[in-house]
Amino acid sequence: MATPYRLFGTPGSLYTAKARSYLRKQHVDFVEMPAASAEFAALLPTIARWIIPVLTTPAGEVLQDGSVIIDHFEAAGPRLSAFPTTPIHRAVAAIFELFGGEGLLRPAMHYRWNFDDVNQPFIANDFVAALAPAGAPQAVKDQVFGGAARRMRAAMAAFGVTEASIPAIEASYADFLARLDAHLATTPYLLGGHPTLGDYGLIGPLFAHLGRDPVPRQLMQRTAWNVFRWTERMNAPEAQADGLGPADGGLFADDAIPDTLVALLRFIAEDFLPELTAHVAFANHWLAERPDDITGTSGLANPANRTIGVARFAWRGHEIATMVMPYRFWLLQKVQATAAACDDPRLGELLAATGLAPLLTLRTTRPVERRGHLEVWGAAR
Known part of the structure; x- marks a missing residue:
């Protein structure tokens, strides 16, 4: 076999x-x-x-x-391609892949690590089952979870979750859930009858953290049933449309973007673009301080390190600091490459109307590449 x-x-x-x-x-x-x-x-x-x-x-x-x-x-040649064949849908799918993996980290970490009375029994068992050696004694299991929890709580702070920012994080997430729930009330997936790259980006935080850990799962079930149902759909191998969307499983006709999806794109501009802008500015300053040729390297003493520093920016009435990871720029470059291949003027109009036009011009002075499973800097542009 x-x-x-x-x-x-x-x-x-x-x-x-x-x-x-x-x-x-x-x-x-x-x-x-x-x-x-x-x-x-x-x-x-x-x-x-x-x-x-x-x-x-x-x-x-x-x-x-x-x-x-x-x-x-x-x-x-996949069974069911994640890449839409029409240019606007393809670009929008790439935007949601970027946002799904990088733009929901604050609520994902907050709702996992700040509700220990309810979450911790589940999370401890979950981490131990995944990370401890099979048959390990309880003392080893406790050590494994303790070490993982310390690292993850430190990461939570590095993603901008602080006592001061928590109310804004919860309000932001409630806003996002409401918009996504309204969209998924009429369509089984982000762009219509089957999942695309944007769905796969969003399922990461919305299932693994926010749709599975006890506190946020209950919140989603109570306030955003359509989103919760979508997380179930995304984890099922069979087609599940619940009577929504095109009968043939196709995407929205004529490369259309419905108003509910426009509202979600506006949320990305309001909530995530300030952070992304600050990260690109930080990276360009960091690169300017390293005039020697670092092409093909991370520019760090430890090539396995994913973080080059910390950027500060204004977000929902707070100044927060978050760690800057070149991986995020690699995903941004994929958005830009997809948009560059689109010759439909409606994409530019959509991005301008939603406040996302800067996504097309936000660039680090060196591109990020992946070599040997690591993020490295390419030659200066």
Whole structure:
């Protein structure tokens, strides 16, 4: 029997959820493997750092990152492509992939780590099952969870979750949920009758953290049933439309963007664009301070480090500080490449009307590339 695809990750991982959903929808025969397994440990020299998800193929290829995994199957001819064939839908899908992976980190971390009385029994078991060695004694399990929790709470602060910002985070997330719920009341997926790249971007935070951890799951079930139902749909291999959308499973006709989706794009401009703008400005200053040629490297002493510093910016009446990761610029470049291939003037009009036009011109002075499963800087533009 051929070795199946193996997906290494954890049940509660935002980034694993993206890859898992895609593989299920494509009917890929895969086995999900715990990150605590010996098989994953054997992959660490290849991927050069501890990071998930990782997919190994029957041919022996190693793929790291949900977007890379999706690109791999799309190039081979998927069962149900994540890439719309029409240019405006394709660009909008890419925007939601970027926002889904990077723009919902504050609510995802806040609702996981700031409600210990309710969440912690579930989260502790979840982390231990995924990260502790099989058969480990309780003392080892406690140590594994304690170490993971400390790292994740530090990451939460680095994503801008503070005592002062929590009310704004909760208000922002409630606003987003209401807009997405209104949109999904009339369509099974973001762009119509089947999932696209934007759905796979959003499922990461909206399932793994916000649709699965006890407190945010109850919040979603209570206030945004259509979003919760969509998370179930996104984790099912079969088609589930609930009578919504085109009967043939197609996307919205004529490359159309309904008003409910326009409202979500406006939210991205209001809520996420200030952070992205600050991160690009920080990165360009950081690059300017390194005049030596760093092409093909991360420019860091430790190539496995994902963060180059901390940027400060105004967000919903607060000044917050968040860590700057070049990976985000790599996803931004994918949005820009997709938009550049669109010759329909309606895309520019849509981005201008929603406040997202700056997405097309926000650029680091060096592009971000991926080599050897790491983010590195390309040659200066």
